Amino acid sequence: MITGWSMPILALALALVGCSPALDWRSVELEGLRTVLPCKPDRAARDVVLGQFQVRMSMAGCEAQGALFAISQVTVPAGIDAADLEQAWRSAALAQMQASQSEMLTISQRPQSPPLRLTRASGRHPDGSPVQASLAWVAHKGSVFHLAVYAKAIPAALTEPLLADLQWR
Template identity: 45%
Template sequence: MSLSSLSVFRSLLLLALLCTACSPALNWRETRLTNASLVALLPCEPDHATRNVPLGGVPTELTMAGCDAAGATFAIMVAEVPAAQAGSLLTGWRTATLANIHAQDIQTQAFLPRGVLAVPESVRVTASGQRSDGRPVAAQAVWVARLVPGQSAAQLVHAVIYSERPMSDAAETFFGGIKL
């Protein structure tokens, strides 16, 4: 290989490495959840699913979108419930989620973006815990409710990031990108 060929090869290799380094690990995009007028930002192409889950002892349709990026799982879920039960169901959902990861060091603050019900159960939480395989996990999550226009129903919304360490910037983008 000649010196000029080697120089061109090195330049191309460097360019390829730089392009790889510039590829964002979190490629934010809008996604709409089926059967909900909710738009969320997710950092990767999401999978979508719907299933029935017991909320407050009542089978409830839960619509979800989620994906894995940068070593973290991002998920958002929506369920429609009677408006009068919104607060208690948010509390139950939060309690079950945190129990599932054996949460510790739980920090809670109010989370009231535009369009949500101003109930004390609308919160943002950070916690540490364990995955089902015993590995440590950091959880950053929100739970909110909003009234369904023209009905006596509320949509409960839960968004969560599970990662090895808290991802503050990603959480700001993810939770701030929820549009109701």
Template identity: 35%
Template sequence: MSSFPLAVLGAALLAGCTPSLNWREVGLPPTGAAALLPCKPDHAQRSVPLGGVPTELAVSGCEAGGATFALMAARLPAGRAPDEVLAGWQQATLANMQAGGEVRRSDFRPPRGLPLAHAQRLAAEGRQAGGQPVAAQAAWTARAAEGGGTELLHAVMYAPRPQPEAADAFFAGIRWP
């Protein structure tokens, strides 16, 4: 193998590990999920209407390297359709950021994740509430919860322009135990 591909690979790996991104593991109650965030997160909990039903949502997030990183976790009781909730959550996220143009989608299923149609990773560009441009990389996943129901996880990274290396590192750090 020539040294050029090795140099390119090394540069790509280092881009996700810049000094401004100090990755650390964060647990995501009420789910059993864990993820990596590149900075010390703030935590909040609030009730939001997921699928039209008030649902407790745990949020962890921080800002680093010119981007905002957020993780959201919720638990649905048995009988709720997780794929429908993920689909609505995606639509709300895209509407909130005033997404325009192409939305690039791919499957997103960490080990133990459910094979749902809307367990996806997407990339989109839009506008913040103040009109400034924003690029988003986001992912949604779910798994069957112990004792019944479903655990949901949403991860999102917002930045003025795409940062694919940081987004790849962020999403690679999501795991179900």
């Protein structure tokens, strides 16, 4: 059993070798959520522990222009509040990157869409190098989704397409 969110994301990042360095935005669907990524994603699924919750995480991610882009999904276990699972996931993500500062805001999409909770953070990679992160979570129909961008610097051009028009099936 892999613990925390970081091992699957790091394993996925290490497996990424085929993405073009240019941003070639394309539609990607993961467990009912459709958005765009700037390169062809690799996919994986792993059992993880987020705080006190053991869940199966599905992921799609790729690297382009020095940034890691990832979408992840977990099904909320019976009897668990999605907000508690989301908070455990957020805490694990920030702890893994040794976040020294972060800010959180809620973004409303279309009226029928669930709100997106966005966290921007500064921290460190496991090797000690600095990293910025734009991390978003959204709960929808029994799942919690996580959209992430990790890079040395994150201009709006790296995050806006990913978060701009989430579509649900």
